[in-house]
Amino acid sequence: MNVFSKPVFAITATTQQGLEPLLAAELKALGATHITQHNRAVSYQGNWEILYRSNLWLRTALRVMVPIARFKVTGERDLYEELRRINWETYLKVDQTLAVDSIVKSDFFNHSQYVALKTKDAIVDEFRDKYGKRPSVDITWPDVRINIHIFKDDCTVSLDSSGESLHRRGYRADANLAPLNEVTAAALIQLSGWDGKGIFLDPMCGSGTILIEAAMFAKNMAPGLLKKRYGFETWNHFDAALWQTLKDEAYKSIQETDTKFIGSDKVFKVTEIARNNVMLAGLDEDIRISNKQFEEQKPPAEGGIVIMNPPYGERLPVAEINAFYKSIGDKLKKDFQGYKVWILSSNKEAMKHIGLATYKKYTVWNGPLECKFHAYDIYAGSKKGGGKYDEDNK
Numbered sequence: 169m170n171v172f173s174k175p176v177f178a179i180t181a182t183t184q185q186g187l188e189p190l191l192a193a194e195l196k197a198l199g200a201t202h203i204t205q206h207n208r209a210v211s212y213q214g215n216w217e218i219l220y221r222s223n224l225w226l227r228t229a230l231r232v233m234v235p236i237a238r239f240k241v242t243g244e245r246d247l248y249e250e251l252r253r254i255n256w257e258t259y260l261k262v263d264q265t266l267a268v269d270s271i272v273k274s275d276f277f278n279h280s281q282y283v284a285l286k287t288k289d290a291i292v293d294e295f296r297d298k299y300g301k302r303p304s305v306d307i308t309w310p311d312v313r314i315n316i317h318i319f320k321d322d323c324t325v326s327l328d329s330s331g332e333s334l335h336r337r338g339y340r341a342d343a344n345l346a347p348l349n350e351v352t353a354a355a356l357i358q359l360s361g362w363d364g365k366g367i368f369l370d371p372m373c374g375s376g377t378i379l380i381e382a383a384m385f386a387k388n389m390a391p392g393l394l395k396k397r398y399g400f401e402t403w404n405h406f407d408a409a410l411w412q413t414l415k416d417e418a419y420k421s422i423q424e425t426d427t428k429f430i431g432s433d434k435v436f437k438v439t440e441i442a443r444n445n446v447m448l449a450g451l452d453e454d455i456r457i458s459n460k461q462f463e464e465q466k467p468p469a470e471g472g473i474v475i476m477n478p479p480y481g482e483r484l485p486v487a488e489i490n491a492f493y494k495s496i497g498d499k500l501k502k503d504f505q506g507y508k509v510w511i512l513s514s515n516k517e518a519m520k521h522i523g524l525a526t527y528k529k530y531t532v533w534n535g536p537l538e539c540k541f542h543a544y545d546i547y548a549g550s551k552k553g554g555g556k557y558d559e560d561n562k
C-alpha cells in the first residue's frame with residue numbers, strides 16, 4: 169500500500185513533554201483535522217500542503233512524520249517479516265540513501281539500536297533480492313529518514329519529513345553554556361498569552377533564544393523559513409512547486425511591527441553571541457541587545473512583558489542562589505511596575521525567594537529538567553506583587 173495514494177493521509181508531529189496541547193492548537197490553526205494528543209506527539213490528518221506547512225509553521229513541533237505501516241510485533245522475526253511486506257520501492261529508490269531512527273519501549277526488544285539495524289537490514293534485503301543492489305546508509309543527511317517506534321507490541325514505521333529536528337531553526341551559530349531549546353522558548357511565549365505588542369524584555373537573554381522566538385511570533389515569521397533543507401525535499405513524491413509557493417507565501421506574510429524587543433546579559437561574550445544569532449535570524453532591526461547587569465536595568469516606563477530564564481544555580485551554595493532570586497524580586501518590585509513578568513527556573517526553592525505572588529503557574533521541561541514557569545503582575549503599591557493566584561497546570 170502507498171499511503172500517498174490518498175489525497176489526505178495520517179501525520180504525526182512529535183514534541184516535548186507537556187507541550188502537546190500547544191501543538192494541537194497550532195495544528196488546528198493550520199487547518200489539520202482529526203487532531204489527537206498523545207504522549208509527546210499529536211496525530212492528525214492532512215494533505216501535502218498541511219505536511220509542508222507543518223514543517224514550515226509549527227513552533228512547538230520537533231519532527232513531522234508520516235506513518236506508512238502499523239503492525240504487532242513480539243520478536244525479531246515478526247519485525248523482519250512485517251518490514252519486508254512494506255512496498256519500499258514506493259518510498260525509496262535503490263540509488264538513494266537511507267537512515268533509520270528507532271524509539272523502543274517494549275519487553276520484546278532490549279535495544280533500540282538493534283531494532284534500527286534490523287529495520288535497515290530488512291529494507292536493504294528487499295532491494296538486493298529485487299535488483300542485486302542496495303541503497304546505502306547516510307546517517308547525517310539521508311534522502312529518506314525512516315523512524316521505527318515500538319511501544320509494547322505496537323510497531324509504527326514512519327517517514328520523517330523533517331529530516332532533522334525542527335528546533336534547529338537555522339539562526340543559532342553559537343550558544344552559551346545553557347541555551348534554551350527553541351521549541352521550549354516558543355512554548356513560553358505561547359503559554360504567556362502575549363499578544364505580540366508593546367515592549368518585550370529579556371534581561372538575562374543569554375544567546376537570545378526567547379527574544380528571537382518572540383520576534384518571529386510577533387512578526388508572523390514562519391519558524392522554518394531559515395532552515396536550509398527538509399527531509400521531504402528528497403522524497404520521491406516531492407512537489408517542488410507547492411513547496412516554493414508555501415515558502416513565497418510565508419515570506420510575504422512577515423509583518424512589520426512596532427514592538428520593541430530589548431535584551432541584555434551581564435556577560436559581554438554572551439551578548440556578542442546573541443547579536444550574531446539575531447543577525448542570522450534577520451531580526452537586527454527589531455531586537456536590541458546590550459551588555460548590562462539586571463540590577464542596572466531601567467526598563468521603558470510604559471510597561472510591557474518580561475520573559476526571563478535566570479541561572480538555576482545548580483553549582484552555587486543554596487544561600488547564594490536564594491539571595492540572587494530575592495534580589496531579582498526586589499528589583500522587579502522597584503523598577504518594573506506596569507510589567508507582566510514570567511520567570512522560568514528549575515530551582516523551585518530559589519523561586520520562593522522572589523517574594524512576589526504568582527498569578528499563573530505552568531510546569532515546563534527544559535531538556536531533562538522539570539521547571540516552573542511563573543507569572544507575576546508588578547504594579548505600583550503592591551507589596552507582594554499582585555494579581556490573583558492561579559493553580560498550577562499540573
Ligand SMILES: C[S@@+](CC[C@H](N)C(=O)[O-])C[C@H]1O[C@@H](n2cnc3c(N)ncnc32)[C@H](O)[C@@H]1O
Nearest residue numbers: 347348372373374375377433434461462477479
Ligand atoms: C540560563 S542562561 C539564559 C539562556 C537563554 N535563555 C538562552 O536561550 O541562551 C542565564 C543567563 O543569565 C545571565 N545572567 C546571570 N546573572 C545575571 C545578572 N545579574 N544580570 C544579567 N544577566 C545575568 C547569564 O550570563 C546567562 O547568560
